[in-house]
Amino acid sequence: MDKVRYRTTPDSAISLIEGDYHEFAFQRHYHLDFHLGLITQGQQRFAYQGAQHQVGHGELVIMPPDELHDGRSLAESGYQVRVFAIEPDWFNQHLELARPQQMMSFDRLIVSDPQLFSRLCHLHQALAQPSLSQLAKDCLPYEGFSGLVQRYGASKERAPVALGRQSLATLKEYLLAHLDQAVRLEQLAALCDLTPTQLQRHFKARTGMTPYAWLSRLRLEQGMKLIKTGISGTEVAQQVGFYDQAHFTKAFKHTFGVSPSAVGHCQ
Incomplete structure (x- = not known):
């Protein structure tokens, strides 16, 4: 097991x-x-x-x-x-x-x-x-x-990963500041001064993932960090852009192998 x-x-x-x-x-x-x-x-x-x-x-x-x-x-x-x-x-x-x-x-x-x-x-x-x-x-x-x-x-x-006129690091900062919001491909493309098609092609070539898959992982990685600080699963789900705690818990367990409530804290 x-x-x-x-x-x-x-x-x-x-x-x-x-x-x-x-x-x-x-x-x-x-x-x-x-x-x-x-x-x-x-x-x-x-x-x-x-x-x-x-x-x-x-x-x-x-x-x-x-x-x-x-x-x-x-x-x-x-x-x-x-x-x-x-x-x-x-x-x-x-x-x-x-x-x-x-x-x-x-x-x-x-x-x-x-x-x-x-x-x-x-x-x-x-x-x-x-x-x-x-x-x-x-x-x-x-x-x-x-x-x-x-x-x-x-x-x-630090070697920047270029995405049009921006870098992956800049895109990450933008997304981390907007994880609780509905992000559109057109927004990210405009930020990089690329068309949506160009952004998808460049993004996949540089990261090996689609923008959607990359953002989904970013939400869960940030969710793990917040859970470790002792914030409740319900609040974390809202902060990282999940519709409700049930969806967050399911995705979290599928990704990390444990539920959010099972993440331990050392005093």
């Missing part, structure tokens, strides 16, 4: 996932955050940038934000994973990148490093403990992730 648990941590920019997946398969999607996945049992298969990848016990997957991918178990026995979801700006703020326009990147998708894997597993367990001391809450993420960055990370310039 599939089991998954989402948790917040004392740092609002970092959240945790504990997953035991057998039948549940992630369809093509993206995240707003970095997802660092520690495979603690079994093997996972996923598609990323046109290639198929496998990752197994003791390996770490580093999935950057806004990158399209899927995921499923390689065998019927399933796989277990512990995931850190980290907002991109956390690295800028805590690891002092040279300039704000830079972003963190990593030189590999899959990391096989037993020492680092063990350290990050212990960090994941520690951050899930509500009894963690305040000083530990403040220091442990820096200690854990700085090792990862020192070995495999580098800063790079």
Whole structure:
């Protein structure tokens, strides 16, 4: 049976996932955050940038934000994973990148490093403990992730994804400000100074998704962030543009494998 648990941590920019997946398969999607996945049992298969990848016990997957991918178990026995979801700006703020326009990147998708894997597993367990001391809450993420960055990370310039006269980042900002409204294709096309047909073609070529599918995922990603802050499912559904809580709950569970009410909070 599939089991998954989402948790917040004392740092609002970092959240945790504990997953035991057998039948549940992630369809093509993206995240707003970095997802660092520690495979603690079994093997996972996923598609990323046109290639198929496998990752197994003791390996770490580093999935950057806004990158399209899927995921499923390689065998019927399933796989277990512990995931850190980290907002991109956390690295800028805590690891002092040279300039704000830079972003963190990593030189590999899959990391096989037993020492680092063990350290990050212990960090994941520690951050899930509500009894963690305040000083530990403040220091442990820096200690854990700085090792990862020192070995495999580098800063790079943020490369804008062009959509007509705008960028995908600009479009994302616009949509995040209007998630509770009915957005029309003509609005987005006008924002980018493109025709609706041109926008659909350019958007699919650059993201691998239609504008509708991309916006639907954005609504659910933002919904997850709001649920983690303790806002009720009814209010979140309204804020991210769902007609009612029932539709939001159904889409949320289909996407994340749990209902909004099952997302946990660490005190």
